[in-house]
Amino acid sequence: MNKEYSRLLNPSLEHIGAYTVEGGQEADVKLNQNESPFDLPQRMKEAILDEFKREAWNRYPDILPFRGIKAYAEFAGVSPDSVMMSNGSNEMLYTIFLACLCKGRKILIPQPSFSLYEKIARLLQAEIVAVPMREDLSFDVAEIIRMARDEQVGFIVLSTPNNPTSKSVTIDEIRRIAEEVEAIVLVDEAYVEFSRQESAIGIVMDYPNLIVLRTMSKALALAGLRIGFTIANPGLMAQIVKPKIPFTSSRLAEITLKHVLGNYELVEESVDYILRERGRMMETLRTFNSLTLFESDANFIIIRVFNAKKVFSNLAGEGILVRNVSGYPMMENCLRFNVGLREENDLLLDTLRAYS
Numbered sequence: 001m002n003k004e005y006s007r008l009l010n011p012s013l014e015h016i017g018a019y020t021v022e023g024g025q026e027a028d029v030k031l032n033q034n035e036s037p038f039d040l041p042q043r044m045k046e047a048i049l050d051e052f053k054r055e056a057w058n059r060y061p062d063i064l065p066f067r068g069i070k071a072y073a074e075f076a077g078v079s080p081d082s083v084m085m086s087n088g089s090n091e092m093l094y095t096i097f098l099a100c101l102c103k104g105r106k107i108l109i110p111q112p113s114f115s116l117y118e119k120i121a122r123l124l125q126a127e128i129v130a131v132p133m134r135e136d137l138s139f140d141v142a143e144i145i146r147m148a149r150d151e152q153v154g155f156i157v158l159s160t161p162n163n164p165t166s167k168s169v170t171i172d173e174i175r176r177i178a179e180e181v182e183a184i185v186l187v188d189e190a191y192v193e194f195s196r197q198e199s200a201i202g203i204v205m206d207y208p209n210l211i212v213l214r215t216m217s218k219a220l221a222l223a224g225l226r227i228g229f230t231i232a233n234p235g236l237m238a239q240i241v242k243p244k245i246p247f248t249s250s251r252l253a254e255i256t257l258k259h260v261l262g263n264y265e266l267v268e269e270s271v272d273y274i275l276r277e278r279g280r281m282m283e284t285l286r287t288f289n290s291l292t293l294f295e296s297d298a299n300f301i302i303i304r305v306f307n308a309k310k311v312f313s314n315l316a317g318e319g320i321l322v323r324n325v326s327g328y329p330m331m332e333n334c335l336r337f338n339v340g341l342r343e344e345n346d347l348l349l350d351t352l353r354a355y356s
C-alpha cells in the first residue's frame with residue numbers, strides 16, 4: 001500500500017498479519033483445522049431448513065440471540081443471563097479482549113497457544129506476558145501464577161485443551177489460578193468434549209473473575225455455521241457484552257443449535273468414535289521410531305518429525321492436508337493433524353510410515 005496512506009492506519013497493523021491456513025482448505029483428506037469428520041445427517045439438515053424457511057428473512061434477528069442463549073443455558077445448566085452466543089468463538093474472543101484490554105494493559109498468554117490471542121492483544125496494544133510451556137508442552141501452572149502476580153497481569157487466557165499442544169490444565173489448577181491471581185481468567189474450552197478433564201462450566205459461578213468460552217465448531221460439527229458461547233457470572237457477563245457487535249448470530253444459527261442440542265446423542269457418538277480412533281492412532285504412532293509423539297487430550301495429535309516441511313509437503317502430495325505448526329515457539333518440526341474417519345486416518349498413518 002502507498003506509504004502515505006499506511007501512516008493513517010492503526011499502527012498495530014504493522015505487528016499483525018491476516019489469518020491464513022497454510023496449504024489452504026481443500027484436500028482429499030483434510031485434517032488441518034481440527035474439524036469433525038462427521039457432517040449433520042441429511043434429515044436433520046432438512047428439518048432445520050424447514051424451520052428456517054418459516055422465519056422472516058427480511059427482519060433482523062434479535063440484537064442478542066435470546067433463543068440460542070436460552071437453549072444453551074438449559075443445556076449447560078446455568079441461567080440465561082450468564083450466557084452469550086456469538087458468531088463462532090473467534091468473534092467472542094474479540095469481544096472479550098475488547099472488554100478486558102486496552103493500551104498498556106497486561107495479558108498473560110501461555111506459549112505456544114492459539115495464535116488469535118496474541119493477534120488481538122497486539123491490535124489493542126496490550127502488553128503480552130508470555131509464559132512458556134514445559135519441555136513436554138504441558139502447562140507450567142506455578143509459573144503462570146508467579147508471573148501473573150509479579151507482572152500484575154489483569155487478564156489471563158488459557159486454551160485447555162490447548163491448541164496447538166493438545167495439553168490441558170485440571171479443574172483444580174483453574175481454581176488455583178482464579179483464586180490466587182487478581183485477574184480475569186478466560187478459559188477457552190474449544191476441545192473440552194475430547195478431554196479427560198472436567199469443563200470449567202461447573203465452577204464458573206464460584207468465581208467473579210472466570211469466563212468460559214465454548215465453540216460448536218469442533219465436537220458439535222458446526223464449523224460452517226459459526227456458533228460460539230461464553231459463560232460467566234451475570235455481573236461480569238453484563239460488562240463483557242458491551243463491546244459485542246449486534247446481530248451477529250443469524251436465525252439459522254439459533255435454529256441449528258436447538259436441533260443439535262436436542263439430538264446430543266449424535267455428538268456423543270461421534271466423540272466416542274474420535275476418541276477410539278485417537279487411541280488407535282496413538283498406538284500405531286508409538287511404534288514409529290522416526291518421530292516423537294506427544295500425548296493428546298484433544299481431537300488432534302502432535303508429532304515431531306525430522307523435517308516437518310518435507311513431511312508436510314510429502315503428505316500434501318498424497319492429498320493429505322495437515323498443519324505445519326513448526327512456527328510456534330517450542331514446536332520446531334512439529335505437525336498437527338486432527339482425527340478423521342478411520343480410512344483417512346489409515347491413509348495418514350501409512351503415508352507417515354513411508355515418509356517420516
Ligand SMILES: Cc1ncc(COP(=O)(O)O)c(C=O)c1O
Nearest residue numbers: 088089090114159163190215217
Ligand atoms: C483454541 C481455539 N479457540 C477458538 C477457536 C475458534 O473457533 P470458532 O471461531 O470456530 O468457534 C479455535 C479454532 O480453531 C481454537 O482452536
